[in-house]
Amino acid sequence: MKKVLSIFLALAMVLGMSAMAFAAPSISAEGDANSEVKLTAEAATFSVTVPTNLPVAVAADGSVTCADAATAKIVNASSGQVKVTAIAVNDTAPYTKVAFSDVATFKGYQADSHKYALKLGTNSTVAEDASVGLTAASGLIGVAINGNNGELPIFYDALSSAFKTAQSNVKIADVVFTVAWF
Amino acid sequence: MKKVISIIMAMAMVLGMGAMAFATDISAPGDATSLLKLTGEAATFSVTVPTNLPITLAADGTITVSNTASIVNNSNGAVEVTAVTVTGQNSWTQHAWDGTNALNDQSVGAKIFALKVQAADTNADTASSAAAIGSIAANDSVALTYDAQIAPQKTAIAETSIANVVFTIGWDD
Numbered sequence: 001m002k003k004v005l006s007i008f009l010a011l012a013m014v015l016g017m018s019a020m021a022f023a024a025p026s027i028s029a030e031g032d033a034n035s036e037v038k039l040t041a042e043a044a045t046f047s048v049t050v051p052t053n054l055p056v057a058v059a060a061d062g063s064v065t066c067a068d069a070a071t072a073k074i075v076n077a078s079s080g081q082v083k084v085t086a087i088a089v090n091d092t093a094p095y096t097k098v099a100f101s102d103v104a105t106f107k108g109y110q111a112d113s114h115k116y117a118l119k120l121g122t123n124s125t126v127a128e129d130a131s132v133g134l135t136a137a138s139g140l141i142g143v144a145i146n147g148n149n150g151e152l153p154i155f156y157d158a159l160s161s162a163f164k165t166a167q168s169n170v171k172i173a174d175v176v177f178t179v180a181w182f
Numbered sequence: 183m184k185k186v187i188s189i190i191m192a193m194a195m196v197l198g199m200g201a202m203a204f205a206t207d208i209s210a211p212g213d214a215t216s217l218l219k220l221t222g223e224a225a226t227f228s229v230t231v232p233t234n235l236p237i238t239l240a241a242d243g244t245i246t247v248s249n250t251a252s253i254v255n256n257s258n259g260a261v262e263v264t265a266v267t268v269t270g271q272n273s274w275t276q277h278a279w280d281g282t283n284a285l286n287d288q289s290v291g292a293k294i295f296a297l298k299v300q301a302a303d304t305n306a307d308t309a310s311s312a313a314a315i316g317s318i319a320a321n322d323s324v325a326l327t328y329d330a331q332i333a334p335q336k337t338a339i340a341e342t343s344i345a346n347v348v349f350t351i352g353w354d355d
Contacts, residue, residue, distance in 0.1 A: 080334025
């Protein structure tokens with residue numbers, strides 16, 4: 001009998017505690033009643049798109065045409081802001097990155113010497129020479145790119161030594177954008 | 183037994199005479215006044231607010247809140263919410279409702295939220311939401327609508343208290 005009674009009492013205690021835990025807060029006199037705001041959150045989706053290619057077209061006279069900033073851009077499809085923390089331009093042999101100068105200088109290089117130069121930035125004014133290294137001054141590094149398809153335009157310009165034979169879609173470098181949450 | 187009954191009956195008679203002794207007699211045609219006297223208990227005050235106001239933030243930034251929250255007035259008279267005060271908890275801070283970016287322009291992982299109750303921004307405003315809730319009739323309830331904005335989070339969060347919402351409630355005078 002005592003055992004039954006003790007089990008009954010234990011059950012009563014447990015049920016009583018549960019009821020207290022889930023009871024809605026009531027007030028029996030004028031005053032304050034408190035509700036808790038409880039958040040359950042998933043980690044934000046990280047989804048950033050960088051250009052697959054940064055095309056550079058070199059004409060027979062050495063003039064260069066690149067994609068415009070409306071075409072070359074980083075798009076942030078994440079739900080939060082992201083930023084580019086670093087940009088590295090890695091040569092693809094036999095191509096070698098040299099200082100960005102001008103077409104006349106590059107005409108002075110031997111044909112098929114596989115020299116190129118690259119400038120990157122958000123516009124032509126702030127674009128920086130990749131052979132020196134890219135900094136925040138380029139406007140590309142450390143800038144918040146808004147979520148939900150915010151964009152960061154990429155302006156780039158290039159120079160190339162002449163070719164003896166025509167080239168078509170030859171990879172001359174990898175441009176590596178390191179991207180993180182802002 | 184008979185003795186007990188007779189004593190009770192005698193007492194009843196005496197008490198009845200006593201009641202008559204307080205009657206107002208008039209001895210000539212005219213007015214006689216009776217006072218209507220009330221003895222009443224204070225009305226029961228009993229109001230229930232939601233224990234929790236859940237918010238779910240999906241990975242794509244979508245916010246989901248409960249649509250079943252309500253304030254229930256179990257009192258015998260109408261009550262009124264006179265203030266809604268929101269206080270951030272666990273390092274979370276409240277931000278004004280962001281109609282432009284919905285807080286998506288905040289640093290990822292920032293403990294920042296915005297909250298609307300009854301379509302009114304509760305940031306630094308305890309009156310608007312309360313006014314929107316208004317009076318709740320006796321034994322009635324009012325649906326509590328709310329919406330939230332949360333800065334994007336780097337890591338998942340499991341049912342964490344980010345704020346207290348204090349409803350100040352009194353009789354609707």
